[in-house]
Amino acid sequence: MAGAAIKKKIGLFFGSFNPVHVGHMIIANYMATQTDLDQVWLVVSPQNPLKPKNSLARDYDRLHLVRLAIGENPNLRASDIEFSLPKPSYTIDTLTYLKEKYPDHQFVLIMGGDNLASLHRWKNYELLLRDHEIFVYRRPGYDIPQHFEEHPQVHFFEAPLMHISASYIRQAIQEGHSVQYLVTEPVFQYLESSALYKS
Template sequence: MKKVGLYFGTFNPIHIGHLAIANHMVEFSTLDEVWFIITPQSPFKKKHSLLDNHHRYQMVFEAVQDYPNLKPSTIEFDLPQPNYTINTLLLLEEQYGKEHDFSLIMGEDNLKSFHKWKNYESILEHHAIYVYPRISKGKMEHQFVGHPKIIKVDAPIMEISSTFIRNAHKEGKNIKPLLPAPVWKYMDEMNFYR
């Protein structure tokens, strides 16, 4: 059975930090693959800076071309909005459950609010959560410390954000080194975030 880590995000745009974390999970944990679950633009919350789903998918697709164990996913694009992670997991289980064992990947900061997620107990009962450090390598101080399904992975701390990239690009700064080359090319050709 293939162990797949699900890395959720808007990836607006995907950057080298996302790739470094996903690749680290495949190389230095028990995961065989990481799927980038691209969160769709909610019809109820139109954000001016959020690119259309297909453009963000294309950038993730371009970014992972040289990484056979990293894959883009549009699984959430057709789910009713607002969507919850539990719904995505149920759909993935229905479609791929016989051959795949799904886990979540999240930053330590998100784990601290995980108890507020819809059906978080059910998620934890059926899925492991791989946690990477976000701000410092300090101890995880939250209610999930020591939980057998929470797996802390000593991944590199990446202080890069898509928001920073969008804002810096809009200001005319050179952000090319923060993006995989094909993502920069696509973003530049499409004149995004200017």
């Protein structure tokens, strides 16, 4: 009897991506190429339960920017999976849906050390830890609780980080400043030619 098929290991990098910037892309590419992940999906969140929604650009505008940023990179993929799920989006519900939709995939969460520190506030976070590996990129200034440092499902990586925030980019665009090099060139060209974030 043949052994069970090896599942494709997919890293899920959730975010508002409002807009996606080079800091996001560096982390996504690092996780896709320097870990045992087969691919990283950038999951565009329509509404983070812990963030106000009024500053978000439209869902499909943000998804389009992520697709532009990825380009032809086969290691990365933009996902709108949460757009059709009940709002607000909870990671545990999204994972339940993905496991049913893609039974041949194994899903891993990607998050920063800052998110790990607030994981206890997430819906059913105990199930997340029980059923899924979590790949954490360390962030300066955030101490990792000891029980996570020793948790068998939590793995830490020293991914290169850039001190760039989406809010800084939005403010720069509103004030008429160039954001070239803070975002990938296709994203920059699109933002230059559109009204997105300009008002």
